[in-house]
Amino acid sequence: MASTSRTILICSGKGGVGKTTLTANLGIALARLGLRTVVLDADFGLRNLDLLLGLENRIVFTAQEVLAESCRLEQALVKHKQEPNLALLPAGNPRMLEWLKPEDMQTIAGMLEKQFDYVLIDCPAGIEDGFKNAVAAAKEAIVITTPEVSAVRDADRVIGLLNTHGVKPVQLVLNRVRPKMMASQEMLAVDDVTDILALPLLGLVLEDEQVIVSTNRGEPLTLNGSSSPAARAYGNVARRLQGDDVPLIDPSKEGRGLRAKVRRLMQKKIF
């Protein structure tokens, strides 16, 4: 099984667009599909993947001790309470940034790939050392962005870097979509984003208050079988990764107003 292991970097360029939220929710969703999944926090500076998963208080060792060989990998892995198929490898001390090298990340990923079907790496924002370390360990990537010009620009930048590092395939998740704003053209449309980034769209996640609620609780939405739009979207991303042909939601159908719908239909015809 280890030979089919998939190591996927979840990255964005711009900060705060939803990398950690996606990593946590996708981790749970994949685990619920019966896949052995580990999430690796590569954001050593501002680690919070443990927090989102509600595992903060169970961390004893981290990737740092594993690399220093002062503990075994099994000791550092934190198994999720309710979802035993999911484990977290916590980030070490922020000081790790000073000595961590791309090879170290490759070492860790290599160890994880032996035991897990999916290795999801939560990437730090930016394109500096933290990103470079994380990308070294990745085979494929999911780029997440919001429909904002600045986020799309940074995503484009990151995709260029992923290409030069030979990371393939690179797929796109569009987060915090607000159908009403899209319909009234106050927000970039889905087409505008995919047009520039030219990546296959792996998922479309609506703006959803439940995300924030669940974040604060340390219980990812996908954990409790929520049927909120974002929970469904994360679940669909997991199934698409597994090769299921799940249709994307159409934000225009989620929005209101006949005019917006007609306009959208016409735009589709033209392009």
Next chain:
Amino acid sequence: MAADQNSGLLQRLVLPPIKQAHWKDTLPDQLQRLRPGSLNLISHHWQMRCRDLSSLIKLLQGEGFRIASFHTQEPLTAISAQALGLPVQLLESDPMASDATPSDDSGDQSSDTKPDCTTQLRLHRGTLRAGEQIETAGDLLVLGDVNPGANVAAAGDVMIWGRLRGIAHAGRDGDRAAKVVALQLRPLQLRIADQVARGPDDRPQPGLAEEARIDANEIVIEPANPRLRARMSVPATD
């Protein structure tokens, strides 16, 4: 003089030198001397837009000919041909030959003539993403988009077989005859020589190539008009 019926090799169709005759006039005669089937087409310095090319292809098809490979020395023509799905070879451009009669020496140009790009033309395949940039001392041909946040500059022309949404600078070293051509010209900023312009705000018309050039001290953007070709093909050299 274009018909070359070397058995074994693909037959070749060489368009006449620009100054001698228009290919549209010579074509019927030339085709008479060829067997219907596949051929290599050598267009030398003819600058052809998609429209010209597709009418050429139709003419050929009507007589039972198919273009196996398309050879040109003009990047613009190469862009059009690429767009129409022809297998294109961009030939080394010989500045001396551009005004000479290309058919004279065409005899020893076989279909496997090195499709090397000129030292003056830099070819980039693929989309340029934010943060990426290319600079070149000659002309630049990008087969792909130039995204917002990407930057291209050339001492000569900038030609983009794709959408220009980043920043482009043609005539970087001051050549005011330089131009920027793209399938969609919606740059953040456009420069020709020392002139600077912001991109237009309106939505591009689909399917029309557009070009930007300096006209009376202003950068103008307009559909790349095939009827302007003749005029455009004699740029002032510095």
